[in-house]
Amino acid sequence: GNSVTQMEGPVTLSEEAFLTINCTYTATGYPSLFWYVQYPGEGLQLLLKATKADDKGSNKGFEATYRKETTSFHLEKGSVQVSDSAVYFCALSGGAQKLVFGQGTRLTINP
């Protein structure tokens, strides 16, 4: 079945550091891939998405490239800010609108 594996957290970085959160997936067919972010006390919200191989999703300085050959969708940001502290979820579309989520990676950015 479809599954998503994320890099285990928590991840703690200093402000302006480079961020990578790894995500790999197992899926049949050609799923769409997503990153969602959850700020404290809130629901998840879409950060970016990619719908086919080699697509790059980007938003708010974050980027992720859909790599079919390595079944990966790693999240990157060149210079993180304190406001980026949140929990990040990688997900894939399992068909019929069912998203399969990874376990989430908690990110803390220190000033």
Next chain:
Amino acid sequence: DAGVIQSPRHEVTEMGQEVTLRCKPISGHDYLFWYRQTMMRGLELLIYFNNNVPIDDSGMPEDRFSAKMPNASFSTLKIQPSEPRDSAVYFCASSFRTDNSPLHFGNGTRLTVT
């Protein structure tokens, strides 16, 4: 657009009591989802609806859980009787029809069963 609205934000109840969680999806969205989030199990899909009809309830943990969607603008998740292990944050989300449409989540209901 007010987003997905859930109520209550917090619910504290005693074991054995009935609990009802409520959700108002974004107007025009065809799909509605109920998720449960815990530290141990992460984010779990409980059930989802398409055009008010339950499509997949395989994630509902037990018969104690039930969900309804009487119309396009309202859904409930009921737990009867509640147990301490039901303590979690319950999220409602809605989306448009297509597979690539993002889910829009509410801010969740934090349930504590003592």
